Amino acid sequence: xxxxxxxxxxxxxxxxxxxxxxxxxxxxxxxxxxxxxxxxxxxxxxxxxxxxxxxxxxxxxxxxxxxxxxxxxxxxxxxxxxxxxxxxxxxxxxxxxxxxxxxxxxxxxxxxxxxxxxxxxxxxxxxxxxxxxxxxxxxxxxxxxxxxxxxxxxxxxxxxxxxxxxxxxxxxxxxxxxxxxxxxxxxxxxxxxxxxxxxxxxxxxxxxxxxxxxxxxxxxxxxxxxxxxxxxxxxxxxxxxxxxxxxxxxxxxxxxxxx
Numbered sequence: 001x002x003x004x005x006x007x008x009x010x011x012x013x014x015x016x017x018x019x020x021x022x023x024x025x026x027x028x029x030x031x032x033x034x035x036x037x038x039x040x041x042x043x044x045x046x047x048x049x050x051x052x053x054x055x056x057x058x059x060x061x062x063x064x065x066x067x068x069x070x071x072x073x074x075x076x077x078x079x080x081x082x083x084x085x086x087x088x089x090x091x092x093x094x095x096x097x098x099x100x101x102x103x104x105x106x107x108x109x110x111x112x113x114x115x116x117x118x119x120x121x122x123x124x125x126x127x128x129x130x131x132x133x134x135x136x137x138x139x140x141x142x143x144x145x146x147x148x149x150x151x152x153x154x155x156x157x158x159x160x161x162x163x164x165x166x167x168x169x170x171x172x173x174x175x176x177x178x179x180x181x182x183x184x185x186x187x188x189x190x191x192x193x194x195x196x197x198x199x200x201x202x203x204x205x206x207x208x209x210x211x212x213x214x215x216x217x218x219x220x221x222x223x224x225x226x227x228x229x230x231x232x233x234x235x236x237x238x239x240x241x242x243x244x245x246x247x248x249x250x251x252x253x254x255x256x257x258x259x
Contacts, residue, residue, distance in 0.1 A: 023216050026215050029138040050151065058159060062163055064164055070171065073175055085178055090187045091191060094191070098160060102153065102156060103210065111235045116232040118142075119231035120228050145211065206246060213242055
């Protein structure tokens with residue numbers, strides 16, 4: 001292996017260690033700041049991250065439900081298993097597509113926004129200014145955002161799952177002429193609470209990953225306006241990468257624990 005390749009691997013390893021350390025620091029300081037949580041900032045975060053994302057999340061959920069049914073109908077018709085469409089479509093949304101799509105959308109919307117706002121405060125000197133007058137930026141700015149993003153993700157998942165399943169039932173009726181009672185019959189008979197729990201656990205993990213990654217990226221920003229844009233872009237890329245990694249790990253783990 002050439003010296004250049006070794007140097008690249010060394011720099012990549014150092015950046016990875018530095019990134020993990022930054023995430024651990026943000027998580028620890030945020031947990032410590034929860035005792036002095038700024039409620040006004042929490043309310044603002046819930047409105048911006050949760051309520052503001054509701055139209056986009058619902059529209060995506062509706063389209064995802066229709067796409068799942070249209071795609072599944074190709075195989076359902078081939079194997080003559082129309083009666084199992086409710087179970088298959090519901091399982092796909094609750095366990096996989098719902099949490100994954102919601103996580104990717106929220107990473108692009110609220111992750112980028114959070115990173116850009118914190119990066120602006122960092123390069124503008126406001127973060128150091130708060131420390132200078134004895135205030136904890138994590139209690140005032142970071143902890144409320146992390147809690148708001150986590151609560152927003154869990155709240156949005158409830159609405160998006162319901163909308164997606166309702167759209168699936170309508171799509172099944174229109175494309176396969178499958179009665180709604182048949183769709184929800186197999187849905188209720190073959191799905192169990194552990195399937196719903198798996199989706200909730202994934203959604204919560206994705207929300208925590210988005211908040212911690214975007215916060216760490218925003219607080220590490222250095223430079224001027226260019227650093228703000230780079231922080232927002234990095235938050236989206238790293239947040240999506242974290243979601244896919246967590247999805248793989250949680251699917252492997254939960255399929256054994258909840259089986």
